[in-house]
Every structure is written in structure tokens, then in C-alpha cells.
Amino acid sequence: MASLATDLQIPKVPLIVDQQRSDRHALLRGIAKESWLARTDIGYSVLTYESVMGILRDKRWHSATGMVAQLQGITDEAFLGRRRVSILNAEGEVHVRLRRLVAPAFSPRSADRLRPFMRETVNSLLDPFAASGKAEVVGDICEPYPIPIICELLGAPKEDWKLFSRLASEILLIFSDNLAQNMPVFLNAQQELEKYTEGLIEKRRSVPADDLITDLIAAEEAGDKLNTEELTMMVDAVIVGGTDTTRNQLGLALALFAEYPEQWALLGKDPSLAQRAVEEVLRFSGAVGGTIRFASEDIEYNGVLFPKGTFMSTSMSTGNYDASVFPTPETFDITREPVGQPHLSLGAGIHYCLGASLARAELQEAFTVLSQRMLNLELDGPVVYKPSGVGIFGPASLPVKFTPSR
Numbered sequence: 001m002a003s004l005a006t007d008l009q010i011p012k013v014p015l016i017v018d019q020q021r022s023d024r025h026a027l028l029r030g031i032a033k034e035s036w037l038a039r040t041d042i043g044y045s046v047l048t049y050e051s052v053m054g055i056l057r058d059k060r061w062h063s064a065t066g067m068v069a070q071l072q073g074i075t076d077e078a079f080l081g082r083r084r085v086s087i088l089n090a091e092g093e094v095h096v097r098l099r100r101l102v103a104p105a106f107s108p109r110s111a112d113r114l115r116p117f118m119r120e121t122v123n124s125l126l127d128p129f130a131a132s133g134k135a136e137v138v139g140d141i142c143e144p145y146p147i148p149i150i151c152e153l154l155g156a157p158k159e160d161w162k163l164f165s166r167l168a169s170e171i172l173l174i175f176s177d178n179l180a181q182n183m184p185v186f187l188n189a190q191q192e193l194e195k196y197t198e199g200l201i202e203k204r205r206s207v208p209a210d211d212l213i214t215d216l217i218a219a220e221e222a223g224d225k226l227n228t229e230e231l232t233m234m235v236d237a238v239i240v241g242g243t244d245t246t247r248n249q250l251g252l253a254l255a256l257f258a259e260y261p262e263q264w265a266l267l268g269k270d271p272s273l274a275q276r277a278v279e280e281v282l283r284f285s286g287a288v289g290g291t292i293r294f295a296s297e298d299i300e301y302n303g304v305l306f307p308k309g310t311f312m313s314t315s316m317s318t319g320n321y322d323a324s325v326f327p328t329p330e331t332f333d334i335t336r337e338p339v340g341q342p343h344l345s346l347g348a349g350i351h352y353c354l355g356a357s358l359a360r361a362e363l364q365e366a367f368t369v370l371s372q373r374m375l376n377l378e379l380d381g382p383v384v385y386k387p388s389g390v391g392i393f394g395p396a397s398l399p400v401k402f403t404p405s406r
Contacts, residue, residue, distance in 0.1 A: 002305040005044060012039045021289070021385065021393055028318045036302065043311030045290075049322035049344065052314045054301065056348040061293035061312060063351050065089040086233050087354065088241065091296070095350060101226055102234060102354070105215040111357040113210075114149060118365040121148050126373055130404050134380060138251050138398045141370075146246040149362060150238060155204065155211030160196075167193045168243040171236070175244075175392065190236070197235045201228060212238070242355050246362050248287040248386075248394025253363065254370070255395055256285050256332065258379045263334050268371035274364040277334040279343060281363070284332050286345030287392050289317040316344035374402040 011031045031038050032047035039045075046052050055061050065088045087098045104110075125141050135141070147165045151157075156164060170189035173182040200213060208214045216231055226234070257264040267273050295310040306312070320343050321329040327339070346353040353359065371377075381399035 002300045002303055005304050005306045005310065008037070008039075008304065010035050010037055010039055013045055025289075025317055025321075028315055029321050032315075032318050032322070037304065040311075040313055042292075043294075043313070044306070045313040045315050047315050047318045049319040049325045049341075051302065052316055052319040052344055053348055055293055055312055055314050056291075056344075056351070058299070058301070059091075059350060060296050060299050062091045062296045063089045064292040064294050064311065087237050088351075091350075097224065098226075098230070099350070099354070101219045101224065102216060105212055105219060106354050106357060108357040108361075110212075110215070111361040114152060114358070115361055115365055117152050118149055118362055119369055121145060122366050122369045123373075126370070130373060133404050134399070134401050135374075136397060136399050137254050138247075138395055141366075142247045142251040142254070142394075142398075145250060145366065146243050146362065149358075150242055153212045153358070154200070154235060154238065155209050155213050156200065163196070164239075167196075168239050171239060172244050174240070193236065193239070194232050197232045198228060200235075201231050238355070241353070242358060244392045245287055246359060248392050249282070249359070250363060250366055251395040251398055252285045252287055252393075253281045253367070254377070254400065255379075255383050255398055256281060257371075258377050258398075258400055260332050261376065261378060263332060264371055264377050265375075267334060267367060268375060271368045271372070273334050274367045275360075276336065277367055278360055278363045279338075280332065280334045280336050282345040283320045283326065283343035286317055286320065286343075287394050288345060289393060290315045291347065291351075314344075316347075319344045373405045374400075375405055376403040378402070 011034065013028065013031065028038075028045075028047060036048040036051040037044055037046055046055050065086075087095065087102065090098055122141070122145060125144060129135050129140060144165070147161055147168065148158075150168075151161050151164055167189050170185050171193065173179065173186045173189075176182050179186070201217065204211070204213045204217055208218070213231070213235070216226055216234055219226060257267075263277075267277050290313050293312045293314060295306050295308050295312070297308050299306045299308075299310075320326065323329050325339060325341055326343075342348075346356045346359070377400055379399065380401040383395050384397040386394055386396045
């Protein structure tokens with residue numbers, strides 16, 4: 001007979017404001033050695049690779065992405081009235097339909113056609129300061145890098161890059177830890193993006209092009225097509241899912257390589273290691289440390305009964321250090337042999353990252369260019385990290401120095 005979750009004698013993970021991410025991860029990994037499950041302030045957290053994968057692959061555990069405001073106690077009617085189903089939070093047949101229609105547009109082949117543009121973009125960002133041997137790589141490279149690629153993907157013209165950059169930053173306030181204060185800016189940005197996207201959709205219906213919006217307009221299966229509202233939702237999802245994640249993940253990677261210069265040198269000498277390097281960076285220091293699910297019904301898992309409505313945090317960063325899956329997990333090694341099981345940083349199950357191929361391509365191309373042009377990478381001052389409380393984590397400031405390649 002299953003034990004009720006509330007009756008379990010399990011560790012409690014305290015919420016410590018301004019706790020360093022490294023300290024929190026060390027705490028969670030210590031607990032994971034004793035228990036696969038811990039109690040949190042909002043529910044529970046699974047900590048081992050097997051349990052995180054189990055929750056992510058169980059369709060009864062629904063995404064809480066659309067409940068960010070609720071978790072912060074926000075009751076703003078203007079915000080709640082604008083909430084709509086997105087591929088990021090849809091479940092059941094709605095999610096299956098959306099995923100089926102849009103998946104071909106996010107294939108590895110679609111990402112590969114952008115690789116030359118990715119290389120061009122990162123080279124153009126590096127050119128202005130390459131000869132100086134110094135950079136603040138968050139502001140100089142990481143922050144601006146994804147926007148031109150997203151615009152190229154969507155078919156937005158170059159003159160709109162700055163507009164997209166601003167709208168992306170303002171829409172991503174949805175994940176801030178003071179959403180109530182940022183609500184007016186977020187709502188205005190969302191409305192502005194919708195109007196812009198609707199105009200772009202109309203243009204592409206009249207004049208198709210080799211871009212994502214054209215692919216999504218053309219997407220059809222058994223007579224089923226995306227309507228304008230769904231197309232707009234997909235553009236919003238691309239911005240939410242494809243901007244800050246790449247910015248922060250690239251920043252974390254460069255901070256990591258500055259700490260492990262021998263790995264950076266290895267990558268620079270052998271660009272074929274870029275693919276493995278991306279996977280190891282994602283495992284070792286993922287920008288998304290976990291996601292939140294909620295029980296859509298009473299769920300029995302691993303001998304424990306979780307009542308309907310229970311919130312469950314999936315600690316992907318802890319699962320990625322599970323020694324039963326990844327040998328010597330504390331070692332950062334870009335030559336690490338695949339173990340047959342994927343890291344958890346891109347999720348799993350029906351909500352596995354739709355843009356995984358694009359994200360991998362962006363990081364692989366950036367790693368290749370930067371490792372060959374920024375030799376002997378090292379820190380040139382302290383790394384300042386963003387608050388780790390909500391959403392996506394990464395450096396806010398990362399000063400480096402390097403030897404320019406000849």
C-alpha cells in the first residue's frame with residue numbers, strides 16, 4: 001500500500017533568499033544521496049536521475065509553466081484574462097496536436113540550415129573587440145547572439161532586430177521574481193509582439209519565404225492547420241524558449257571554460273569535439289536547473305501517493321550529477337563518452353525541449369568559433385551571477401581576457 005506523501009519523514013529543502021547556486025546544488029546533491037524525494041515550500045522535489053526522468057515522462061504530471069503567476073500569488077485580472085494555451089503548457093490531445101503540427105519545423109535539418117548564419121553572427125559580434133584581447137562576454141556576445149538567429153528563423157527583417165531584442169527582454173519578465181511589479185511592461189510587450197507577429201503572418205501568407213513562419217503556415221496533417229492565434233502563440237513560445245536559455249547557457253559555458261582552460265584549449269585544437277562539449281556543458285552546468293509539475297490527479301509513484309494538485313519540482317541539475325548514471329559526475333570532461341542515457345537539461349517526455357536542435361546548433365557553432373579565435377581564455381575579474389530564485393540562471397557579468405588568434 002502506498003504511503004501518503006504528507007506522512008513521509010523526508011528531508012526539507014529550505015528556501016534561502018540570495019543563496020549561491022553552487023551552495024544550493026551542493027545541498028541538493030547531498031540530500032539526493034540519502035533520499036530520492038525532499039519536501040519544499042510549495043510541495044516536493046525529486047532529486048535522483050531515475051525519479052526526475054520518471055516524473056517528466058509521466059503524462060499525469062502536468063507542466064506548471066502557465067502557473068508562474070499563481071505561484072507568486074498574482075491575481076491581476078488583465079494578466080489572467082490574457083492567458084491562453086501554449087505549446088509550453090498544453091497537455092493531453094491539445095499538446096499532441098500542436099506538437100504534431102509544428103515538430104517538422106524544428107527538426108535538426110531546419111536548425112542546420114541556419115548554421116552558416118550562426119557562424120556569421122558570432123564572428124560579427126567578436127570582430128569589434130577581438131584584437132584587444134579583452135571582453136565582457138555577457139554584454140558583448142551572449143546577450144545579443146540569439147536575437148539575429150531567432151529573427152532569421154522567423155523571417156523578421158534586420159531592421160527589426162532591436163525591436164525583437166527589447167520585446168524578448170520584456171516578455172521574459174514573466175519569469176522574474178517580482179512579476180507583479182513588472183506586469184505592465186510584460187503585458188504591453190506581449191500585445192506589441194502579437195500585433196507585429198500578425199502582420200508578419202499576413203505577409204508570409206501572401207509571399208512565402210524560407211523561414212519558420214512560412215513552415216508553420218504550411219504545416220498541415222489530415223486537413224488540420226494552425227490558426228492565426230496558434231501561429232502567434234508559437235512565435236511567443238520561440239522567443240520565450242529560445243532567447244534567454246541560449247544567452248545564459250552560453251554565458252555559463254564560457255565561465256566554465258575559463259575555469260577549465262585545458263578543456264578550452266582541447267576544443268580549440270579539435271573542433272569535432274564541439275558536439276560532445278555542448279552535451280557536457282549542459283550536463284555539468286545547465287541554465288535550467290529544474291522545472292515544476294503538478295499532479296493532474298491522485299498519483300502513486302515509487303510507493304508514494306501524491307494528491308491531486310501537488311506541486312513537484314524536478315531537480316534536473318541534481319539528476320545530472322547522479323553517479324549511478326554518469327561516472328565521476330563532478331569531473332568536467334568534454335571528451336566524456338556517451339553513457340546511453342541523456343542528460344536532463346533539455347527535459348524529457350512530452351515537454352522535451354522543442355527547440356533542442358536549434359539550441360545545440362547555436363552552442364556548437366559559438367563554441368567552435370570562439371575557441372579558435374579567443375585562445376587562452378581566462379577570467380579578468382569576478383563573475384557576477386543573476387539571482388537564482390526564479391527561471392533561467394546565468395552570469396550577469398563575465399569579464400575575460402584572451403590571446404587573439406592570428
